[in-house]
Amino acid sequence: MPKQVDHRERREAIARALWRVVERRGIAHVTMREVAREAGVTHGALQHYFTSRQAMLSFAMDFASEQASLRVGHGLQELGDRPHPREVLRLMLTEMLPLHADARATSRMSAAYVLEALHDEEIHARAHSGLAQGRSLVEQLVRQAITDGYIPRDRDPVIESNLLLALTGFTAFIELNVIEAQDVLTAIDAHLDRLFTKTGQAG
Amino acid sequence: MPKQVDHRERREAIARALWRVVERRGIAHVTMREVAREAGVTHGALQHYFTSRQAMLSFAMDFASEQASLRVGHGLQELGDRPHPREVLRLMLTEMLPLHADARATSRMSAAYVLEALHDEEIHARAHSGLAQGRSLVEQLVRQAITDGYIPRDRDPVIESNLLLALTGFTAFIELNVIEAQDVLTAIDAHLDRLFTKTGQAG
Numbered sequence: 313m314p315k316q317v318d319h320r321e322r323r324e325a326i327a328r329a330l331w332r333v334v335e336r337r338g339i340a341h342v343t344m345r346e347v348a349r350e351a352g353v354t355h356g357a358l359q360h361y362f363t364s365r366q367a368m369l370s371f372a373m374d375f376a377s378e379q380a381s382l383r384v385g386h387g388l389q390e391l392g393d394r395p396h397p398r399e400v401l402r403l404m405l406t407e408m409l410p411l412h413a414d415a416r417a418t419s420r421m422s423a424a425y426v427l428e429a430l431h432d433e434e435i436h437a438r439a440h441s442g443l444a445q446g447r448s449l450v451e452q453l454v455r456q457a458i459t460d461g462y463i464p465r466d467r468d469p470v471i472e473s474n475l476l477l478a479l480t481g482f483t484a485f486i487e488l489n490v491i492e493a494q495d496v497l498t499a500i501d502a503h504l505d506r507l508f509t510k511t512g513q514a515g
Numbered sequence: 516m517p518k519q520v521d522h523r524e525r526r527e528a529i530a531r532a533l534w535r536v537v538e539r540r541g542i543a544h545v546t547m548r549e550v551a552r553e554a555g556v557t558h559g560a561l562q563h564y565f566t567s568r569q570a571m572l573s574f575a576m577d578f579a580s581e582q583a584s585l586r587v588g589h590g591l592q593e594l595g596d597r598p599h600p601r602e603v604l605r606l607m608l609t610e611m612l613p614l615h616a617d618a619r620a621t622s623r624m625s626a627a628y629v630l631e632a633l634h635d636e637e638i639h640a641r642a643h644s645g646l647a648q649g650r651s652l653v654e655q656l657v658r659q660a661i662t663d664g665y666i667p668r669d670r671d672p673v674i675e676s677n678l679l680l681a682l683t684g685f686t687a688f689i690e691l692n693v694i695e696a697q698d699v700l701t702a703i704d705a706h707l708d709r710l711f712t713k714t715g716q717a718g
Contacts, residue, residue, distance in 0.1 A: 338634045427541055427623075427630065429691060431541045447694070474699070477688060488643045490650055491650070499678050502674045
């Protein structure tokens with residue numbers, strides 16, 4: 313189905329153009345016209361791929377989440393066959409932070425999407441569902457790590473998952489050069505070390 | 516100096532109008548014209564108080580920070596004469612989160628300001644300095660609590676301050692109803708309990 317592949321590829325190219333507008337100029341500049349200009353297509357051609365700004369934004373957000381998941385997937389492959397759950401969580405958390413160029417693009421897209429969500433019901437529903445999915449994935453990993461004896465059994469999986477997710481709060485401090493990348497990683501490692509205090513023999 | 520007081524009061528009323536635009540419609544709608552409309556003044560009158568959108572935004576951000584500090588100040592008074600450092604930090608952290616209407620207005624203003632900072636050098640410098648000041652204040656409290664024997668001496672004050680600040684990451688999860696306010700407070704308390712493990716007899 314070459315036509316469909318082409319359609320998808322063009323939508324992805326437009327999504328990347330949208331990310332660049334968000335990253336360089338901010339969400340306020342994300343209009344159909346501005347994204348068409350950045351993508352090098354006509355306004356009419358853009359409307360062929362997206363019927364509204366909202367549809368375009370949501371596709372760009374979904375695509376950003378997919379790319380972040382792919383990066384985590386590649387990172388997991390490098391961790392080998394049976395990665396330690398601490399390393400899996402570390403990878404997920406650090407890929408959510410603007411610590412390198414690709415992650416910065418998706419992080420800014422995500423921050424802008426959350427702000428849009430506050431004023432748009434449909435985007436709110438989609439952003440809620442994306443964050444809630446991420447939250448459950450983290451909680452599932454934490455529960456499994458407790459079952460497998462990596463995290464002490466007296467830890468509450470809901471509290472621990474919420475505290476791990478809160479670490480995404482480093483985003484603004486990294487973006488505004490208030491906390492250095494190395495200090496962020498040191499703090500995340502300290503937090504993970506206090507959570508994963510056991511060696512993984514269940515029981 | 517009644518004239519200066521009046522000038523200040525009018526600027527504050529405009530700043531509050533700007534917050535309402537940010538809260539209800541988002542930073543993209545913050546233009547001189549829109550804020551003038553929301554404040555119920557003419558565009559010309561607005562320009563008498565602020566020469567540019569940037570100046571107006573920065574004043575509104577400074578005013579938001581001041582109001583947050585005032586709320587923390589009132590909270591401290593309620594804690595009595597010699598408040599426990601754990602409670603001081605808890606108050607500062609929770610007032611930074613959108614857990615009630617006033618805090619939500621300042622939190623949204625602050626999130627919007629950080630996004631603007633990514634595309635504006637002057638706002639970047641001001642936002643950096645605001646966050647860096649907040650960061651030093653937290654570090655100063657943590658260092659004092661270690662000295663006074665509330666936090667164990669083997670804790671690294673830089674790591675602990677950074678982890679406390681990262682808790683502002685709950686903002687998006689609260690705004691999008693992914694984590695309930697009560698669960699956020701439970702997680703913050705769990706984090707503080709693990710930090711303040713001593714009774715405060717120095718030495």
